[in-house]
Amino acid sequence: MPALVLLGAQWGDEGKGKATDLLGGSVDYVVRYQGGNNAGHTVVVGDQKYALHLLPSGILSPGCTPVIGNGVVVDPAVLLSELSGLAERGVDTSKLLISGNAHLITPYHTTLDKVSERFLGKRKIGTTGRGIGPAYADKINRVGIRVQDLFDESILRQKVEAALDSKNQVLAKLYNRRAIAVDQVVEELLGYADQLSGYVADTTLVLNNAIDQGQVVLFEGGQGTLLDVDHGTYPFVTSSNPTAGGACTGTGVGPTKISCVIGILKAYTTRVGAGPFPTELLDEDGEKLRTIGGERGVTTGRDRRCGWFDAVIARYATRVNGLTDFFLTKLDVLTGWERIPVCVAYEIDGKRVEELPYSQTDFHHATPIYETLPGWSEDITQAKTFDDLPKNAQKYVQALEEMSGAPISAIGVGPGRDETIQINSFL
Template identity: 50%
Template sequence: MNTIICGLQWGDEGKGKIVDYLTESADLVARGQGGNNAGHTVLANGKKYILHLVPSGILWGDKTCIIGNGVVMDPVGLCKEITTLEEQGITITPELLLISDRAHVVLPYHRELDAAREAALGKNKIGTTKRGIGPTYADKANRIGLRLADFQDEETARELIDIRLQEANETLTRYGLPTFTTDQVLDEVRPAIARLMPHVTNVIPTLHKAWKENKTILFEGAQGSLLDIDFGTYPFLTSSNTTAGGACTGSGLPPTAIDRVIGVCKAYTTRVGSGPMPTENDELSAFFHALGMEFGATTGRARRCGWLDTVLLRMAVMVNGVTDLAVTIVDGLDERESLKICVAYDIDGERHEFPPATRSGWDKATPIYEELPGWQTDTTSARSWDDLPENAKAYLNRLSELVGAPVSFIGNGPEREQTIIV
């Protein structure tokens, strides 16, 4: 059974944990979009692993992991990540990690352009990680980007960088920032590219061969549906398709190969960076931060926290074609006396059960809540549905009813074994 795992909120839903848990029965694990602006934290074998570009399946040691064509790849960042994993005892060989030769490369000027444009937006900034992801995807769309295949011949890469730097340097000069020479760019990335080249290949035949041989492929989504370039809270989003469709276009495997879509959401809502968040609640944010929870794996930024928003989840379930829900960090609500679920928005006196497209609509969206009793019981030792408190079951059942998909997995702690299959 080939499965796409995607986030249903603004990222940070705990996808890495779910991917890691399901990888035991998988043969291949693939990433199809995003870059090292994403961060997946996995606790396994008594260790904490933070992954940005490498699929979580690498922690198992015997799975083929693929970075697909839809990913934008910072070669220096990826090499640092590989080194860190190897220092933690993880084996990474060209047989275990394959990188698409069609993946676009994040180059030093992309990071500078990202930071410059974010600074220029001032109070309207998007809240990017300033890692060059947006400018790299922009170059891809403008057909002026460089792919890994272009670095197989350095002279080809040099010619393409020469052309691209003419415009990039003009932009950097306009912002009063240092410019780049082609030699500077190549000198920075050359050692990393050389180290990665044994992993670089055409991954499409590998994926199709596995599909035809009835092997199990797991697609690991990065970020979340509400950051999708088409369906997210525009313009406060990322530059790729983070929904299930992006797994196909970002890997080369067709939709007909997909059997299941697991949508991952927290039992509440979080967001990092700018943009609308109707259910944001300062008291709930302070509650989680005081527990040492809800800080970004990539940037360390404190996440904005709020009550569960099923208006957003309802849309995300539809867009992704979710067949199963995985609800994580249910234990985060263990101490709460009562819980709120946003079931609709009030916008100018009208009830809306789906999110608005207009920016003014987001500004006016007021949550309409249902209140449910909390369970005030430690759930971290639960290993089955029956072990959960009745109020926790009622909360999860109401979530399922409101968004239109069944709860199939429950995360009640950070460890691999703290995952309940319903």
């Protein structure tokens, strides 16, 4: 199977970094295909913990080539800082490739993101304030700055001037902010050119050639299915496509070359930011999940909202992504509960609904319908096979698999690289 997609099947933060890192030693390329430094992955290797924000998790696997695809928006200052931090810890980052067609996050994108979110007040979306949305908006409006523009000062200046013509009007007249100088932006961006030039490549050509030669390429999504700008809980979503289709548009690799799509599922549910969340727990159970699970955003530092597992959104993720497998993470966090509720359907206006409602209004008013499964108290972090799990933990996994519509092929029983039960091989 030369090309695999690995993505979040909930609202992000499902443990994609652990899953990618687990596969990293068996693949030749790991590719980020969308998002920016609003997507954080935590990877634990031995006694070392790495927080990655923009770089693909494969950066930690020797022999693997990490790639930032054209669908990613890149803040060059953040990227260089992340590379420097890894280098200081002895990680070789020299193999990184960056698409010349990836768009840049500029200082004015970050400024606009922050002031516009404050301006919305109670109607705010809950963005990270890192300029991702405005950068994608410029891309769609055809006034974006691409990585390749760093190497042509004339084109770069023309594009910055065109973008700031309108943005300075908005900053000054709508938000009462000082206009941003073109020279200041151009000078800052040109300062990154020499530092990034050695990484930039035609990644679409590189990846297609690699697949044609039988090498294994893993496409890694940021955020999660329910944060997809087209298929998520709009408008409380990210500005790109974390779903499987985004792997094609975000890298230039056609869908016929993708052979496996793996959805990462947390054994319960979390989300960061505003928006509907039917199984959210605002009680002691929610706080317990947050504490035991360490549910704080890798990139944002914000506490995650926590709730019970939602099989409705798991089924939805299976459908819109064409999932072939699930990787269930953080099963160990549920150890100690006597009974564990699982959302199997919603009640909306007195009716039972088993599929995600297409209407935003209906989803906002969805009340979870729960089935309760028996819990377990035994420590499972040392489990190496499915049979090592307590019987009730096995039953929980089997129930989630049946409800979600795709086989659970791996189970995370702890944060470490080796704390994983592999049931079926992805490769």
